[in-house]
Amino acid sequence: MQNRNIQWIPTGQVGVVSLDIPVISFGNKRPKIIITSSVHGDEVLGLAIISQLVDYVETHDIQGTVSFLLAANPAAQFFGQRVSPQDFKDLNRLGAGNARGYYTDRLASTLFEFLCDYDFVVNIHEFEMHTPVTTFFIGAGDEKVQKKILQGIKAFAPEIMWVTNPQNERDVQYQNTLDAALAKAGVPSFIIETVQLPFITERKINQVADGLINLMAHLGIVTAKNRKNTNSETETMKFYRNEITTDLAGFWEPRKLSLFTPIKAGDTIGEIRTLPDFEVHSVFSPISGTLIQLRHRQLVGTGSSIFSIGVKPES
Ligand SMILES: [Zn+2]
Incomplete structure (x- = not known):
């Protein structure tokens, strides 16, 4: 059984309600990976994946640190909404944030600083539409970090990789995601997108959890034993x-x-x-x-x- 540590990151307060982010960690060395849930407050699917991963790391040897950030946007989650009613700003469009800005700017800044200490960051999101297990490759950062991200995505083995299209005006907004800011700071990071929690099948939940364990194995944190990549033999389909x-x-x-x-x-x-x-x-x-x-x-x-x-x- 691994030692586990739970910490709370303070991000502010409204009235008497503290807006603290819980992070549960296993291990204490490098390399360090962190999986986040609920950057958008109404997207809680990450918790279904993290449940499986907590069970896994508690019962396996790990060489490094595995952390789970359970609610990246606590005020938005409180209201079951995508964004916080404090300022209605989208936490995933503020890049590295601003420590002197509105609440969500400050939240982005706090999160960014915290996540920069990790060697790999994965943010779990969900789409309102039926969606295969998708990783989003934004293409931010230098060649070195992009290579690490692509190798991480290969280990994770999604059903499809969504890549930004430089010709598509709507894709420009993703250069302001938390993931793009991390990549620009040299921290490899990618987004996982799936369908919403009520629509996802058991098989897809397992596929995402297995993919993340394979990513941990790729980073040398766990030993990949008896785990096969469901999708790794074939080249991942890339789409605009x-x-x-x-x-x-x-x-x-x-x-x-x-x-x-x-x-x-x-x-x-x-x-x-x-x-x-x-x-x-x-x-x-x-x-x-x-x-x-x-x-x-x-x-x-x-x-x-x-x-x-x-x-x-x-x-
Ligand atoms: Zn989202």
């Missing part, structure tokens, strides 16, 4: 992600399409019944590629994302 948003508001019903279905421009992806007339409007894909995300049956508003088409990068 084209997120399609709806012009129409109403009740969205997707077609029964599996993720990874090849899509041609003009193919029907689902239909929207506008309200209050319940008129049926087919929704077509504007581009060709691979279906990599699909929103489940839901009431959607103007501009809601409803599906994403992956397109292979040129090289």
Whole structure:
């Protein structure tokens, strides 16, 4: 049984409520890896993964340190929201933050400083749409750190790797993520994205947990024994992600399409019944590629994302 240590990182206070971040750590040497959950307060899937990893590190020898940061945005989590109602700023769009700014700027700064002491950082997020086990490679930082990130992603073995497209204006915002700030500071870091906790299968939870154990093995923290990479034999599929948003508001019903279905421009992806007339409007894909995300049956508003088409990068 490993020794474990629980620490609380103070980030501020509202009224009499302290906003402290709990971190549970096993081991005390280098190399050090940290897995974070809930940078967005409504994304708690990381805890399902961390539950498995805590059980694993408690019962295996580790050479180094494994830490889990359980709630990166405690005020947002308190309200079950993506962002904190203190200032409504997105913690994952503030880079390294600002210790003299608004609450979320300060939170970003505190987190950034804390995470900089680690040799590898993984931030677990979730998407509202059905999504395969995805790692997001932002491409920030110098060649050396990018190489470490890509090797880490290879060890983790996601189903797909989403890469930023320099031609896509919407992708520019990701240069201000916490992960991009860490990479620029020389700390390898990547984001894991999956579907939301209520929709994820047992198999996918295990796949993410196994992938993270393989990443720990790659860093020399655990010995990879009897663990096989579900996806490591094949080259990870890389995609630019084209997120399609709806012009129409109403009740969205997707077609029964599996993720990874090849899509041609003009193919029907689902239909929207506008309200209050319940008129049926087919929704077509504007581009060709691979279906990599699909929103489940839901009431959607103007501009809601409803599906994403992956397109292979040129090289
Ligand atoms: Zn998120």
